[in-house]
Amino acid sequence: MLAGGPGAGNELAIEKREQAMLELADFDEVVRVYRPRILRFLLSSLTDRDAAESLTQECFLKAWSARHQFRGDSSLSTWLTRIAVNLMRDHLRSRSLRFWQKTRGVALDVMDISDWVPDGRSSPESLTLARERVATVWKAVKELSTHQRTVFVLRFVEEMELDEIATTIGMNLSTVKSHLYRALAIIRERMGETK
Amino acid sequence: MKFRKDAVANPEPDATREEVREMAEALSLYRSAMHHIAEREAARPFAVEQRPARAIGFRLLLAPVLTAAFAAGVFVPLYGHFHHHAVPAPHTLASSNTADTGSAVDDTALMNQIDSEVSEDVPDALRPLADLNDQATTTTAVSEKDDVTQE
Numbered sequence: 001m002l003a004g005g006p007g008a009g010n011e012l013a014i015e016k017r018e019q020a021m022l023e024l025a026d027f028d029e030v031v032r033v034y035r036p037r038i039l040r041f042l043l044s045s046l047t048d049r050d051a052a053e054s055l056t057q058e059c060f061l062k063a064w065s066a067r068h069q070f071r072g073d074s075s076l077s078t079w080l081t082r083i084a085v086n087l088m089r090d091h092l093r094s095r096s097l098r099f100w101q102k103t104r105g106v107a108l109d110v111m112d113i114s115d116w117v118p119d120g121r122s123s124p125e126s127l128t129l130a131r132e133r134v135a136t137v138w139k140a141v142k143e144l145s146t147h148q149r150t151v152f153v154l155r156f157v158e159e160m161e162l163d164e165i166a167t168t169i170g171m172n173l174s175t176v177k178s179h180l181y182r183a184l185a186i187i188r189e190r191m192g193e194t195k
Numbered sequence: 196m197k198f199r200k201d202a203v204a205n206p207e208p209d210a211t212r213e214e215v216r217e218m219a220e221a222l223s224l225y226r227s228a229m230h231h232i233a234e235r236e237a238a239r240p241f242a243v244e245q246r247p248a249r250a251i252g253f254r255l256l257l258a259p260v261l262t263a264a265f266a267a268g269v270f271v272p273l274y275g276h277f278h279h280h281a282v283p284a285p286h287t288l289a290s291s292n293t294a295d296t297g298s299a300v301d302d303t304a305l306m307n308q309i310d311s312e313v314s315e316d317v318p319d320a321l322r323p324l325a326d327l328n329d330q331a332t333t334t335t336a337v338s339e340k341d342d343v344t345q346e
Contacts, residue, residue, distance in 0.1 A: 035237060036233060036234060036237040039233055039236060039237050040229060040230065040233030040234075040237075043229070043232065043233050043236060044229045044233070049236060052236070053236070116227075116228050116231045116232065130224055133217070133220065133221035133224055133225075134221065134224045134225050134228050136221065137221050137222065137224075137225040138225065138228075141225075156222050156225070156226055157225075157226050157229050157230075159226075184218075187218070187221075187222075188214075188218055191217070191218060191221060192214075
């Protein structure tokens, strides 16, 4: 059998699947490795510390319960992110029904975000400018619709490929591109307003 | 910079390179900030237990308040309603009983008084008139009997 042929691809897929199953077997390690990523995605999407932590824990609880159903067709990271996306949708749906609880969460403040800027700024002016830009993006992201925000966060915070995003959230690739285009248009518009 | 060029979906033709560069930098900064915040949050222990505790605390506080408000809203008007109608009823009953008793007493006294007055002996000075009355009564009765017989 030639390397790189259909047989090799099949073997690679089987190997990946086995690796994913093996990885899932040590669930403590799974939580340790993937919890920061899931928490980051939920925190970026919901901007609510309590909800993000609660849903992160629920995500791993669901993953543990459904670990026997995981077939390794996608990576463990994609599978966990898909569970997190579904949980977030349910959470947002129930929150819209329980509108009086909207203000009860511990929301991330824009100051939390913009106060942190990577080192290496040459001058106070550039530091201030960087903070303003982060704050502008943060505020613009909060304005996005749920789909736009999910796609934006998965692409620009989690750095996932577009087809991986499509698989994770169960959308067509063209729909994912459309949401991303609109999200970026809004952010660009807000950035233009602040100049 | 981790920003990829294909990430900005089709920038418009009039968008300058500078504008795209600024946006790419802003997105990169935003990603770095979110990674930093998430790492900080992940380092903290799970606060999930706090949420139910706070929710339970809130409910523990809210439940008595709502119950008291409900009780005040429902039972007080009901009590007032029944109290308003219930209090006069015994009073009316009692007063009617009292009135009945009083009237009974009054009637008895009156009857006793009448009996005693009627049964009083006719004074001697009036005795002839009393006899006349008796005779007249007797005569009338007799004449009536006669009339009946004649008929």
